[in-house]
Amino acid sequence: MTNLTDEQRQKLIQAALEARRWAYAPYSHYHVGAALLTSSNRIYDGVNVENAAYPDGICAERVAVFKAVSEGEREFTAIVVATQNGGTPCGSCRQVLAEFGLDTMVLIADESGVVQQEMSVRELLPGSFGAASLTKNEKRKA
Numbered sequence: 001m002t003n004l005t006d007e008q009r010q011k012l013i014q015a016a017l018e019a020r021r022w023a024y025a026p027y028s029h030y031h032v033g034a035a036l037l038t039s040s041n042r043i044y045d046g047v048n049v050e051n052a053a054y055p056d057g058i059c060a061e062r063v064a065v066f067k068a069v070s071e072g073e074r075e076f077t078a079i080v081v082a083t084q085n086g087g088t089p090c091g092s093c094r095q096v097l098a099e100f101g102l103d104t105m106v107l108i109a110d111e112s113g114v115v116q117q118e119m120s121v122r123e124l125l126p127g128s129f130g131a132a133s134l135t136k137n138e139k140r141k142a
């Protein structure tokens with residue numbers, strides 16, 4: 001687990017808050033901004049993008065991860081998720097974050113940028129299914 005400097009932390013929170021304005025959420029009106037810090041010290045942001053065909057929408061966290069991965073990044077230090085009320089990442093986003101490392105820190109901020117909760121992906125998704133689960137010798141628990 002990498003500790004963020006105060007500067008990195010503030011920059012990341014600010015990036016998530018600023019991204020939030022671009023959320024496309026005409027159905028839920030729940031605007032989410034995410035900002036993901038890579039080990040190369042770059043920030044990729046993301047917002048939720050909804051669709052009239054509801055299940056086709058996507059969360060802010062996954063947009064940020066997919067943007068980063070599509071630019072060649074695979075190592076993530078931290079992600080800030082900013083919402084009006086400090087909501088936590090959904091199960092699908094936890095799973096997508098887990099794919100790239102259980103040590104990534106997740107900071108949950110409210111609309112004022114106050115961090116309400118802070119935990120690792122490991123803590124957010126205990127007992128996660130990952131690449132190791134697919135190997136032949138992995139014991140399967142009933």
Ligand code: THU
Pocket residue numbers: 025028030031032047048049050057058059060061087088089090093
């Ligand atoms: N949403 C996110 O962007 N991230 C989450 O972790 C939880 C939910 C979005 C999906 C949908 O556009 C809206 O918030 C309401 O569920």
